[in-house]
Amino acid sequence: MAVVKHPTGNPTVLRQLRYGNVERVLQVLRRQGPSSRADVATATGLSRTTLSGIVGQLLADGVVTEEPAGPPSGRGRPVHRLTLNPRSAQAVGIEVGRERITVAIANAAHEVTASAGTHHAQRSGAREQAGAAMELLRDLAAREGIDLAGLGGVGIGTPGPGDTTDRRQAVADAVSEALDVPVLADNNTRLAALGEAIWGAARGAGDALHLTLSYGIGGGLVAGGLLFRGAQGAAGELGHISVDAEGPRCWCGGHGCLEQVAAVPALLRAAGRRSWERFTEAFAAGAGTERAVVDRAALAVGRALAAASSTANPRRIVLGGEVAELGPVFLGRVEGAFRRYTATRVHRGVELVPAALGERSGALGALALVFHESPLLAGYATAEAVAPQEDTAIHAS
Numbered sequence: 001m002a003v004v005k006h007p008t009g010n011p012t013v014l015r016q017l018r019y020g021n022v023e024r025v026l027q028v029l030r031r032q033g034p035s036s037r038a039d040v041a042t043a044t045g046l047s048r049t050t051l052s053g054i055v056g057q058l059l060a061d062g063v064v065t066e067e068p069a070g071p072p073s074g075r076g077r078p079v080h081r082l083t084l085n086p087r088s089a090q091a092v093g094i095e096v097g098r099e100r101i102t103v104a105i106a107n108a109a110h111e112v113t114a115s116a117g118t119h120h121a122q123r124s125g126a127r128e129q130a131g132a133a134m135e136l137l138r139d140l141a142a143r144e145g146i147d148l149a150g151l152g153g154v155g156i157g158t159p160g161p162g163d164t165t166d167r168r169q170a171v172a173d174a175v176s177e178a179l180d181v182p183v184l185a186d187n188n189t190r191l192a193a194l195g196e197a198i199w200g201a202a203r204g205a206g207d208a209l210h211l212t213l214s215y216g217i218g219g220g221l222v223a224g225g226l227l228f229r230g231a232q233g234a235a236g237e238l239g240h241i242s243v244d245a246e247g248p249r250c251w252c253g254g255h256g257c258l259e260q261v262a263a264v265p266a267l268l269r270a271a272g273r274r275s276w277e278r279f280t281e282a283f284a285a286g287a288g289t290e291r292a293v294v295d296r297a298a299l300a301v302g303r304a305l306a307a308a309s310s311t312a313n314p315r316r317i318v319l320g321g322e323v324a325e326l327g328p329v330f331l332g333r334v335e336g337a338f339r340r341y342t343a344t345r346v347h348r349g350v351e352l353v354p355a356a357l358g359e360r361s362g363a364l365g366a367l368a369l370v371f372h373e374s375p376l377l378a379g380y381a382t383a384e385a386v387a388p389q390e391d392t393a394i395h396a397s
């Protein structure tokens with residue numbers, strides 16, 4: 001489970017039910033397009049009074065607009081239609097990475113309407129990072145003419161293993177306080193896996209493995225279109241599969257982890273270089289040392305992916321991060337090793353592809369997390385399954 005932070009402690013049942021009704025109205029507009037109040041009432045089963053209250057709030061927050069559908073016919077009043085306002089934000093995704101903060105905004109139609117990124121000082125505290133993210137978000141919204149008043153949830157990705165870290169919790173607390181909305185937070189690479197599965201290179205794959213080969217190696221596992229976390233939130237940590245029985249001890253407690261062989265610092269160490277820029281230049285120019293180092297890393301990555309694929313049987317494997325950006329030569333070597341070390345039945349149906357979302361993947365994954373798991377936004381799906389007549393539930397007592 002991700003870190004969940006509510007602005008006022010636990011959300012009351014009433015608040016959840018209310019937002020469940022709001023989300024029910026938005027879903028009708030999402031599915032049917034512009035609709036009259038009468039159509040929305042029929043589709044949702046909400047009473048006139050309840051619907052009127054919800055629409056009034058949505059209009060006030062700028063989430064929907066209401067316009068006459070055409071000239072009045074005869075003596076009747078013109079029919080008005082409710083439409084989702086594409087410039088209103090329903091969810092925000094934030095990645096606070098090691099060196100970069102990225103934010104993305106989506107509207108109630110679940111369309112990503114804006115995104116932006118900025119560098120930040122690596123050693124800044126959680127409060128400063130949250131403050132920088134808020135400043136970036138507000139500047140972006142102002143520049144793009146996006147209204148944040150109807151915001152229903154925020155997702156946050158930060159580095160660090162497992163379900164939670166102190167820093168992740170502190171960033172989530174500060175953002176929740178600043179925006180007064182529920183916040184969900186998780187590991188940023190895991191969210192990149194989800195982002196690529198919803199909007200990027202693993203779109204439509206359903207079951208996918210994601211590997212980010214950067215200064216560390218992180219991964220994520222998406223099963224049936226949803227994040228798979230495991231018992232302690234460590235599922236998909238592909239960087240810590242052991243690929244060398246005699247290898248050095250890793251900070252994670254294991255030995256010979258993939259991260260110790262194929263992350264940027266390992267490649268620099270093996271090639272005797274200090275700068276990644278110089279390394280990539282030499283590699284591109286065909287330098288023997290760099291080519292050999294990359295070949296060895298690709299072999300290890302392919303073997304680790306083979307082991308993971310025999311467990312998870314993904315349809316697609318997405319590779320991102322600086323090392324994957326070495327290009328087709330590297331990816332080809334990984335694929336060759338992968339196919340050598342997997343059973344035919346597993347590797348026949350799997351595709352290895354480069355990541356598609358670049359620096360936005362974590363923030364987009366954080367957006368997807370809100371839509372999938374926010375207690376307010378996603379609560380509707382549960383409420384629908386359990387109690388379709390929620391309108392009466394509020395008045396039951």
Ligand SMILES: [Zn+2]
Pocket residue numbers: 239240250251252253254255257259
């Ligand atoms: Zn490790």
